[in-house]
């Protein structure tokens with residue numbers, strides 16, 4: 048079943064519905080890092096497909112599942128080290144996701160981490176129009192992801208960061224400003240950056 052574990056999905060929908068295309072796109076590409084049960088990806092695709100008509104469209108969904116052990120936020124060890132109950136992202140969740148999107152022609156699933164994806168597709172010429180970052184929330188990870196996508200963006204591209212407040216927002220905002228991304232709207236949980244030049 049397609050579900051979300053975050054908040055402010057109405058903002059995500061709005062930022063998809065208002066994604067500006069400053070030039071007629073030959074193809075449109077969106078992406079979510081950290082997919083879980085798929086609601087973020089579902090909203091992105093449902094908003095964009097009616098807007099872009101017959102233009103070639105793909106949505107990349109990247110997530111390793113397998114209850115990956117990772118540092119979730121700055122200054123805290125991984126779940127195993129702190130002895131707290133980990134959030135669960137088991138492979139059974141992945142298998143359900145694959146079933147739920149089996150008939151969606153736009154959904155391309157990559158069962159791997161962000162860094163594995165970046166390594167494999169480093170030479171790809173794909174330009175991204177909208178990206179939702181909802182995997183690890185450390186400043187280092189968000190910076191790495193944001194800059195990889197910023198380097199593969201065009202004017203109007205949006206980068207949306209979930210739970211941005213747990214990371215060092217000023218550092219991320221400063222780094223993205225190098226690539227001419229500015230925050231266009233900030234919720235309590237999600238923030239949307241847009242490339243303005």
Ligand SMILES: C[S@@+](CC[C@H](N)C(=O)[O-])C[C@H]1O[C@@H](n2cnc3c(N)ncnc32)[C@H](O)[C@@H]1O
Pocket residue numbers: 050051052053080081082083084085086087109110111112113115117136159160161162181182183
């Ligand atoms: C908070 S959940 C995502 C929630 C989802 N975006 C939603 O709206 O319901 C975090 C997800 O990030 C994934 N994840 C953790 N580390 C990752 C990494 N390095 N690269 C990609 N995904 C990762 C986890 O497996 C988990 O499914």
